[in-house]
Amino acid sequence: MALSKVSAAGLETELNPMQEGDDMPSADEPHQLCWFCHKKPATHTHTQTNFSEMVCATCLDRLQVQHDYEHAWLHFLELENEERYDEVLAGIDAFLEANRHRDHDQWLARSVAMSRSMVLFEAGRYAEADEACDAWGRFPFDNVTDRWFHGSAKAQIVHALGRPQEALAIFEEAFSHQDPRYDSSIPYYLHWLVDFSDAVGQPVDEKWRRVAEAGAVDFAVEMPVRGSLGESMLALAEMTQGMPSKREREWKAKHGGGTGEGEP
Numbered sequence: 001m002a003l004s005k006v007s008a009a010g011l012e013t014e015l016n017p018m019q020e021g022d023d024m025p026s027a028d029e030p031h032q033l034c035w036f037c038h039k040k041p042a043t044h045t046h047t048q049t050n051f052s053e054m055v056c057a058t059c060l061d062r063l064q065v066q067h068d069y070e071h072a073w074l075h076f077l078e079l080e081n082e083e084r085y086d087e088v089l090a091g092i093d094a095f096l097e098a099n100r101h102r103d104h105d106q107w108l109a110r111s112v113a114m115s116r117s118m119v120l121f122e123a124g125r126y127a128e129a130d131e132a133c134d135a136w137g138r139f140p141f142d143n144v145t146d147r148w149f150h151g152s153a154k155a156q157i158v159h160a161l162g163r164p165q166e167a168l169a170i171f172e173e174a175f176s177h178q179d180p181r182y183d184s185s186i187p188y189y190l191h192w193l194v195d196f197s198d199a200v201g202q203p204v205d206e207k208w209r210r211v212a213e214a215g216a217v218d219f220a221v222e223m224p225v226r227g228s229l230g231e232s233m234l235a236l237a238e239m240t241q242g243m244p245s246k247r248e249r250e251w252k253a254k255h256g257g258g259t260g261e262g263e264p
């Protein structure tokens with residue numbers, strides 16, 4: 001059965017110069033650059049459900065691999081729900097082997113490594129999950145949130161292996177890598193500090209207060225005052241859920257609504 005919904009339809013397409021690309025500065029660029037890598041000239045149209053962008057041939061291939069893998073997971077998820085973990089693992093490995101030649105930036109290899117770790121964790125095979133998680137961590141991280149996500153997964157495994165102190169240390173190390181561009185993701189990860197600190201009977205270390213506050217600033221809210229730092233963090237995570245981040249507010253102020261920074 002064909003997995004690809006995108007199929008080859010995007011391979012031979014018209015070279016549409018983008019007419020009204022929102023954030024595509026073009027004044028001093030003779031050729032439009034690929035939307036995805038920003039390096040090579042854009043020569044192909046990549047279409048997804050709600051948008052299409054001009055990309056280079058390599059990135060088109062890479063984006064189709066991602067789409068195909070995500071689509072394949074519809075089937076893997078069914079197997080996982082039926083606890084047929086070995087079939088999931090065999091399936092994702094086979095997918096990688098069949099598509100390795102299209103994996104131009106190792107997105108697929110890294111994703112499969114991550115999937116292996118998560119499936120093995122789900123299966124309760126923690127020692128194997130731990131190994132797979134380390135293999136996943138040997139791929140470079142795209143940004144700090146990738147690192148936080150990996151750290152939270154690794155810490156959960158180590159916690160499940162009965163080493164809660166180490167789990168806390170692992171997550172704290174990952175979360176110590178901060179980048180202001182990703183401050184809006186901070187609130188979402190705070191509960192891990194609370195959970196892993198709870199597990200060893202410790203309050204959340206005060207050193208994390210300024211990180212939580214940076215998350216609050218991004219959402220333009222005051223840090224909620226509660227009985228402990230951990231409770232304040234959980235309250236912040238709850239109140240910022242679904243709120244627009246600084247970047248989203250700025251984008252909207254520039255492009256939409258026209259009401260500037262205020263409420264619509």
Ligand SMILES: [Zn+2]
Pocket residue numbers: 034035036037038039040055056057058059060
């Ligand atoms: Zn490209």
